[in-house]
Amino acid sequence: MSTRPLLEIRNLRVRVSGQEILKGITLTVYPGEVHSIMGPNGSGKSTLAQVLAGREVYEIVEGEVLYEGEDLLPMPPEERARRGIFLAFQYPVEIPGVSNLYFLKAAVNTIRKQRGLPELDAMEFLALAREKAKLVELDESLLQRAVNDGFSGGEKKRNEIFQMAMLEPRLAILDETDSGLDIDALRVVAHGINALRHPDRAIVLITHYQRLLNYVTPDVVHVLYDGRIVKSGGKELALELEEKGYGWIAEEVSGSPRS
Amino acid sequence: MATPTNIIEELVNREYRYGFVTPVEEEVFPPGLNEDIIRMISAKKNEPEWLLEWRLRAYRYWAKLVEEGAEPRWANVTYPPIDYQAIRYYAAPKRRPKSLDDVDPEIRRTYEKLGIPLEEQERLAGVAVDAVFDSVSVATTFRQKLAELGIIFCSFSEAVQEHPELVRRWLGTVVPYTDNFFAALNSAVFSDGSFVYVPPGVRCPMELSTYFRINASQTGQFERTLIIADEGSYVSYLEGCTAPMRDENQLHAAVVELIALDNATIKYSTVQNWYPGDREGRGGIYNFVTKRGKCLGRNSKISWTQVEVGSAITWKYPSCILIGDNSVGEFYSVAVTNHYQQADTGTKMIHIGKNTRSTIISKGISAGHGQNTYRGMVKIMKGATGARNYSQCDSLLLGDKCGAHTFPYIEVHEPTAQLEHEATTSKISEEQLFYCRQRGLSAEDAVSMIVNGFCKEVLRELPMEFAVEAQKLLGVSLEGSVG
Numbered sequence: 001m002s003t004r005p006l007l008e009i010r011n012l013r014v015r016v017s018g019q020e021i022l023k024g025i026t027l028t029v030y031p032g033e034v035h036s037i038m039g040p041n042g043s044g045k046s047t048l049a050q051v052l053a054g055r056e057v058y059e060i061v062e063g064e065v066l067y068e069g070e071d072l073l074p075m076p077p078e079e080r081a082r083r084g085i086f087l088a089f090q091y092p093v094e095i096p097g098v099s100n101l102y103f104l105k106a107a108v109n110t111i112r113k114q115r116g117l118p119e120l121d122a123m124e125f126l127a128l129a130r131e132k133a134k135l136v137e138l139d140e141s142l143l144q145r146a147v148n149d150g151f152s153g154g155e156k157k158r159n160e161i162f163q164m165a166m167l168e169p170r171l172a173i174l175d176e177t178d179s180g181l182d183i184d185a186l187r188v189v190a191h192g193i194n195a196l197r198h199p200d201r202a203i204v205l206i207t208h209y210q211r212l213l214n215y216v217t218p219d220v221v222h223v224l225y226d227g228r229i230v231k232s233g234g235k236e237l238a239l240e241l242e243e244k245g246y247g248w249i250a251e252e253v254s255g256s257p258r259s
Numbered sequence: 260m261a262t263p264t265n266i267i268e269e270l271v272n273r274e275y276r277y278g279f280v281t282p283v284e285e286e287v288f289p290p291g292l293n294e295d296i297i298r299m300i301s302a303k304k305n306e307p308e309w310l311l312e313w314r315l316r317a318y319r320y321w322a323k324l325v326e327e328g329a330e331p332r333w334a335n336v337t338y339p340p341i342d343y344q345a346i347r348y349y350a351a352p353k354r355r356p357k358s359l360d361d362v363d364p365e366i367r368r369t370y371e372k373l374g375i376p377l378e379e380q381e382r383l384a385g386v387a388v389d390a391v392f393d394s395v396s397v398a399t400t401f402r403q404k405l406a407e408l409g410i411i412f413c414s415f416s417e418a419v420q421e422h423p424e425l426v427r428r429w430l431g432t433v434v435p436y437t438d439n440f441f442a443a444l445n446s447a448v449f450s451d452g453s454f455v456y457v458p459p460g461v462r463c464p465m466e467l468s469t470y471f472r473i474n475a476s477q478t479g480q481f482e483r484t485l486i487i488a489d490e491g492s493y494v495s496y497l498e499g500c501t502a503p504m505r506d507e508n509q510l511h512a513a514v515v516e517l518i519a520l521d522n523a524t525i526k527y528s529t530v531q532n533w534y535p536g537d538r539e540g541r542g543g544i545y546n547f548v549t550k551r552g553k554c555l556g557r558n559s560k561i562s563w564t565q566v567e568v569g570s571a572i573t574w575k576y577p578s579c580i581l582i583g584d585n586s587v588g589e590f591y592s593v594a595v596t597n598h599y600q601q602a603d604t605g606t607k608m609i610h611i612g613k614n615t616r617s618t619i620i621s622k623g624i625s626a627g628h629g630q631n632t633y634r635g636m637v638k639i640m641k642g643a644t645g646a647r648n649y650s651q652c653d654s655l656l657l658g659d660k661c662g663a664h665t666f667p668y669i670e671v672h673e674p675t676a677q678l679e680h681e682a683t684t685s686k687i688s689e690e691q692l693f694y695c696r697q698r699g700l701s702a703e704d705a706v707s708m709i710v711n712g713f714c715k716e717v718l719r720e721l722p723m724e725f726a727v728e729a730q731k732l733l734g735v736s737l738e739g740s741v742g
């Protein structure tokens with residue numbers, strides 16, 4: 001494990017529409033690690049993912065985020081993406097009229113340019129896309145279709161992992177990629193994620209349920225509750241949550257159960 | 260941190276790139292319109308008596324409309340009354356070239372700046388260009404090569420001199436001077452334009468194009484284009500337009516007439532980028548244009564494709580009258596309104612012949628305070644058995660101060676006709692933009708990509724040489740206009 005953290009979040013407090021959602025998050029992620037962030041609905045999981053990716057509707061109240069040792073928060077979203085941050089969206093967005101391949105080619109080449117690599121021509125790109133599509137068993141016809149347009153829920157999620165494989169991020173944040181997947185699709189997606197584990201790459205899995213972790217074994221599990229990381233541990237913490245639900249965490253934190 | 264709204268503003272504030280003025284000495288008529296001015300225009304062009312008479316009849320008809328206060332006001336656009344006596348109806352460079360090599364270097368440079376080379380061996384080698392500068396055509400390329408195939412491609416003025424029989428036979432047969440207020444005005448004062456005749460069985464081997472440039476101030480441009488595709492012929496024609504940036508509004512009232520005989524096809528494409536006015540809506544061209552094609556022959560086809568991004572106000576309805584049995588009319592349109600631009604545009608498809616078919620694909624994009632109206636009519640006359648129409652009108656809103664309006668009219672007198680109409684309105688959402696940026700694309704590239712995706716069905720109808728230009732143009736006039 002490298003000595004230098006890839007991502008360091010220190011006491012991050014975030015507000016949206018006047019309401020504080022993240023109330024002081026501290027988290028350090030090293031290259032090669034897989035972290036799982038679990039928590040009940042409304043605990044701030046997706047907010048954390050969106051803030052890291054650079055969504056502009058959030059107000060940073062306090063704290064800092066370092067990515068590869070640099071201050072992440074002033075960077076616009078495209079800059080973060082070009083430096084290797086990838087967010088697999090909980091609700092992938094449809095872009096009618098823009099083919100998946102065309103969209104990704106633009107993205108891949110923008111990011112390659114940033115890394116000082118030559119742009120891929122159409123043939124090279126297509127070959128790469130076909131190879132990566134196999135990884136998540138994404139039907140090739142979906143490559144020609146408009147981005148996420150008319151895709152089923154499962155196809156959208158696979159498409160996210162496919163994009164991740166194409167863009168080869170350093171830090172991948174997967175926001176509830178497992179939600180809405182049937183068991184077969186879950187296995188395929190998990191297989192894709194495992195294939196993308198790499199000593200230089202960190203993966204943050206945000207999930208409500210433990211079931212994805214049956215297939216992808218995290219190094220660390222964090223419990224996010226009411227805007228704070230209230231517990232961290234190994235894989236067994238996830239199993240404990242699965243068994244007992246989130247209620248006991250609530251009691252442990254505040255002494256009063258929360259629905 | 261940059262918000263989407265900031266990005267819009269930055270991008271929307273880009274300058275119009277074609278706003279320069281060419282320092283060339285021009286002969287201009289005094290402002291105002293009367294029979295003497297019309298006689299002067301006609302005399303300048305050494306026109307035959309019949310044409311002068313036609314102009315005068317048009318003028319008298321127009322003058323009557325003015326007297327009756329019959330200037331059309333039904334379009335969904337607003338502008339202060341136009342003072343027709345304050346407009347100059349003729350402006351032309353003093354030095355007239357004797358040949359292509361003799362074109363005034365200033366004018367040559369102007370077209371080079373606009374990306375339109377007047378050298379025949381230049382990069383647009385597959386395109387013949389007629390360059391219209393204010394009221395006159397200053398150059399037409401590849402005439403000789405086209406003439407070898409019997410194709411006539413020249414300025415309207417030359418056609419009147421060299422092919423009077425063709426002009427006389429077809430002029431006003433599609434758009435009579437009584438058609439509407441602006442068509443009447445154009446018929447009275449039109450100064451130049453392009454003329455195309457493609458003989459039977461000839462497939463025109465290159466794109467024909469006219470590039471309209473307004474240069475002189477306080478001047479209106481009134482050009483007239485006439486294209487005749489004889490039996491079994493094919494021609495693809497493209498027009499482009501730009502004008503200098505000025506605080507005043509300038510009137511451009513053109514008439515285009517297309518005639519397709521048996522088994523002939525005319526493809527007519529427009530990339531309109533007249534000066535749209537500034538951010539506050541000052542200045543810009545009033546683009547009041549009548550364009551119509553007649554599918555006279557059996558199995559004939561007329562296809563209009565337009566990309567309208569310029570002009571303060573656009574008022575045009577490129578239409579098809581489908582007379583020949585099995586004839587086909589098509590209308591593919593992208594209309595963009597940004598800042599305070601207004602557009603009221605669409606088409607009319609008049610089905611008269613049997614088994615006539617028409618397709619309408621309209622994409623309206625509104626940004627800033629732009630107002631974009633689609634107005635279209637599909638009319639199926641009695642006897643047009645088996646007629647079919649498919650219409651699709653999509654609107655895309657960028658921001659929350661702009662508007663999209665749709666007025667489809669349908670009139671059916673034939674029970675066997677089949678019509679379909681689909682319409683959608685959508686916005687570029689903040690989510691879409693963020694999604695693209697999260698994948699590394701800049702906001703500009705993202706908007707440009709989304710807009711081009713939205714317009715794809717139309718852009719792919721453009722001749723290849725211009726499709727790329729049009730895509731870039733859309734990007735420049737719109738990118739980032741998201742709120």
